[in-house]
Amino acid sequence: MTVGVFAGINALVAIGLCILMGYAGQISLGQAGFYGIGAYVSAVLSLHFGLPVVVSLILAMVVAAMVAVILAVPALRLKGHYLAVATLGFGEIIYIILNEWGPGGPSGFGDIPHFSLLGYTITSTTGYFYLIWGLVAVVMIFSLNLIHSRTGRALRAIHDSELASNAMGLDVVELKIKVFILSAVYASLAGGLYAHYITFISPSSFSLFYSILVLMMVIVGGITNLWGAIIGAVVITVLPELLRRFEEFDVLVYGLILTLSLMFFRKGLVPILVEKIKKLRGLAVVKH
């Protein structure tokens, strides 16, 4: 069950990164930064300022959105590798700030209040499981609506050709900033939920390693399909648990599986599955 909760939390971050990278074509290696902002802001506001958790979560998302704007305006002028490095730098800055000035420094802090709404507090893992997967559903519906809309088409258009997007009158810069904010808000929501679930946080959960982990989820699941983000999050979160039996070799097997899956399923699990189904359907039609 605990693994299920983490899979849900990771799915939230992965959905945001999938829209940003797979649809809008903008790379980010700094999602851990927004995840960390979400966790720390919501934890501090609820613990030290006594705000209700729902309010602190919303404020955490607002802070992440503001930071995203400040980062996006200069960074989104960059492309490809440069944008990747800029966002990577951002993630590192947040990590260093949390280490140096975060409550508890590198060892973090605890006693973060649990999530509560209308006087009902969630403390059990089962409770969090339903809460978080409920939110995954909401975020997923919002995101699916978005990508199948005028805005979603515009994002994909920017991915394919910025030149033509400009010539078609799309507000390229504005759209890029907005989608960047969206991915930051999703990540900060996930971070906040993480903090209130385990009630103890330290900077090590928000390092570059986490950004790369999310990137891996999106790629393994299939970057061009939003469902891939959820599948990828589940696979990457659950896999280490299943590999426990290999004991000290687990990391080795984990790495091997990832490498092999990237070699043989380069497009990602979900897009490959979709292709297979389409092919089967095509065959069925031919037979008729």
Place this chain on the structure above:
Amino acid sequence: MLNIKGIWKSFGGLMALRHISVDVKEGDIKALIGPNGAGKTTLLNIISGIYQPDKGEVFFLGRNISNLPSTKIARKGISRTFQHVELFGNMTVLENIMVGRYVKTKAGFFSSGLKMPYVMKEEKEIQRKSEEILEYINLAQRNDELASNLPIGEQRILEIGRALATEPRLLLLDEPAAGLNIRETRNLGEIIRKIRKELRITIVLVEHDMELVMRISDSITVLNFGEVIAEGTPLEVQKNREVIVAYLGEEEEIQRGYNAHT
């Protein structure tokens, strides 16, 4: 409707355009011709805002648009195609046209995510209008295919369709016949004429295919080394001594175009 006044543009040491002035009348098909490197595409890029001129001004419907970015110019009613086709290759033919409807619709980030009723209505309208445009350019049977899978001839037509979806007043076509065979070029010519006649869209055309240019344009401006060397109707331009000299290598082709025209 389009007045280009004394445009200068250089790239480093290369003077691409020297004091270019061109006027395009409403409802005309205006062709820009000239040897390679004459500055035709540069001029098109200045009109559509991809480049800013060093000196000079561009007026569209009486407004100075010289320093506007291409996004804003597109919203003012100038749309274009590209010499090297710039379709949204990973999107379907229909979706490419639907992106063209962007400027005429307004569903935002949040309202799209929440699927507000007006968004749904607008989406249906985008779809209907886009299918209509595909019918108009005879690509309806291709609507579900990826744009990058179309043959080059259909890609060029699709680019025109995408530009039409923005409901422009002025359409800039950059070598629309490049890479097309004779049959496709003839079909293209028909579509361009149809657009001007039925949709009343003014057209500026950069093209090397002289037969096409002579057949469909009302007025031609000839550029050479960044300067206007001749201007007039197809007949006048073909007789112009300076034009013949500039085209020396291609003189024969002009002759052929002339014959086809008469």
